[in-house]
Amino acid sequence: MLSYIGRSCQLAPALKGSTQAVANGLKNVIPASSQVRYAHTDVQVPDFGAYRRNDVQDPRAKSGDTAASRLAFTYMMVGGGTVSGIYAAKSIVTEFVSSMSASADVLALAKIEIKTDEIPEGKSVTFKWRGKPLFIRHRTEEEIAKEGAVDVGSLRDPQADAERCENPKWLVVIGVCTHLGCVPIADAGDYGGYYCPCHGSHYDTAGRIRKGPAPLNLEIPPYVFAEDGLLIVG
Amino acid sequence: MAGVIGKLYQNVFRRTSSFVLAAIFGAFMFERGFDMVSDGVFENINQGKLWKHIKHSYGQQEEGGDEEEE
Numbered sequence: 552m553l554s555y556i557g558r559s560c561q562l563a564p565a566l567k568g569s570t571q572a573v574a575n576g577l578k579n580v581i582p583a584s585s586q587v588r589y590a591h592t593d594v595q596v597p598d599f600g601a602y603r604r605n606d607v608q609d610p611r612a613k614s615g616d617t618a619a620s621r622l623a624f625t626y627m628m629v630g631g632g633t634v635s636g637i638y639a640a641k642s643i644v645t646e647f648v649s650s651m652s653a654s655a656d657v658l659a660l661a662k663i664e665i666k667t668d669e670i671p672e673g674k675s676v677t678f679k680w681r682g683k684p685l686f687i688r689h690r691t692e693e694e695i696a697k698e699g700a701v702d703v704g705s706l707r708d709p710q711a712d713a714e715r716c717e718n719p720k721w722l723v724v725i726g727v728c729t730h731l732g733c734v735p736i737a738d739a740g741d742y743g744g745y746y747c748p749c750h751g752s753h754y755d756t757a758g759r760i761r762k763g764p765a766p767l768n769l770e771i772p773p774y775v776f777a778e779d780g781l782l783i784v785g
Numbered sequence: 786m787a788g789v790i791g792k793l794y795q796n797v798f799r800r801t802s803s804f805v806l807a808a809i810f811g812a813f814m815f816e817r818g819f820d821m822v823s824d825g826v827f828e829n830i831n832q833g834k835l836w837k838h839i840k841h842s843y844g845q846q847e848e849g850g851d852e853e854e855e
Contacts, residue, residue, distance in 0.1 A: 623794035630798070630808055637812035638819065 662785035667721065667776075675737035675745075677726060680772065680784055684726035684734050686745070686758070687782070694743070694756040695719045701755070708768045712757045715771060723774045723784060724758040730765035745769065 606617035663680045670676050675688040698712040716722055726734050733749035740746030742755035752763030759768045774784040797807050
């Protein structure tokens, strides 16, 4: 635009000549110049008051003076949206995650409390825990000594007796044979512990596989000894 | 009012860090308030139908039943 004006300035003499050449009374009154401005004083500036915020109803108000209140309104809108968005996101995530957790009836069955003083020494007692048989064996001193003396390296699934029994007097195992899932018979087999009748796996009194097809020792569930001789499995 | 909003803008909204912190803190407050109000509305609509509204009557009955058995 500027360069165009500059060019028209260079062409001023020619334009002047042409202006004068035209027989027009009006043009002759205007002083000879390449730049002609027509002031549109009749144009009415519309009233934008309906669109202005209250702070800037006066069109000459300085932007800096009203910035705080105008921007604070905008930021409050954004902040309110953020707050409700965070709440909605948190609620959705919480609901989704809690829908995956165990329900109350499952949790109620997940633990079993056993009074250890009701199990006589040398006896194995079977309980039902999470749909599986649970063997709890009150071991005698001879059994403890016998299992402690076993050479761990000679076992198929090498585990020391101390690893398997938190309290050496008590053996807590899940009564499911690790071969094909039969329930072993207590106080039977060559090692005096458990014997699986299905395919002849022999477990000792620490629930370790000693003979037969089973590949692993009997599984030990999580358990704790609470006060007053109470054993909590689960 | 304008002074409060101006202070809020100057101290909280101008920095993104403080704005985000304010949004998170506001979300905690909003959660508490919104949950309390919505739970209150729900319980008001279901007045007399929820377990906690009828629990006392069943507790008395059960105790009565136990006494009869004994």
